[in-house]
Amino acid sequence: MTSITKQHKNAIEKICIAMRLTDVTTPLMDKHGSIRLYDPIAAVQYSLHESGYIRRYIKGGYYMSKNPVHPYQLNKTTTNGRQTRRTLATIDEQIVILINAVANYRGTIQNSPNGN
Numbered sequence: 001m002t003s004i005t006k007q008h009k010n011a012i013e014k015i016c017i018a019m020r021l022t023d024v025t026t027p028l029m030d031k032h033g034s035i036r037l038y039d040p041i042a043a044v045q046y047s048l049h050e051s052g053y054i055r056r057y058i059k060g061g062y063y064m065s066k067n068p069v070h071p072y073q074l075n076k077t078t079t080n081g082r083q084t085r086r087t088l089a090t091i092d093e094q095i096v097i098l099i100n101a102v103a104n105y106r107g108t109i110q111n112s113p114n115g116n
Helices: 006-019 027-031 091-110
Strands: 034-039 044-049 054-059 069-073 077-080 083-086
Touching: 006 034, 006 091, 027 034, 034 091, 044 091, 054 091
Parallel strands: none
Antiparallel strands: 034 044, 044 054, 054 069, 077 083
């Protein structure tokens, strides 16, 4: 959809510092236009993709037996009748979604009964 420019990478680097995220992008991910960030506070990962998708990866849970890491789409959805579609986001939109997703998820786990 939109390529990740050096400006975007610089902005994401500043967000990582401010929100204490760690860039865990592998060279192959970088080659394919993806960025992977780890949130040590919530113990989850986020990925931003040039294709327009943004995901949160959570370890464990119900899907642990099939897949140790379960991805959740963070893209907005639109519904047309019975069909639901993901709205692909530009990298600028993904950065905003990322900031909100990290803040919201951290708030969710802090307010959960068991604190996880």
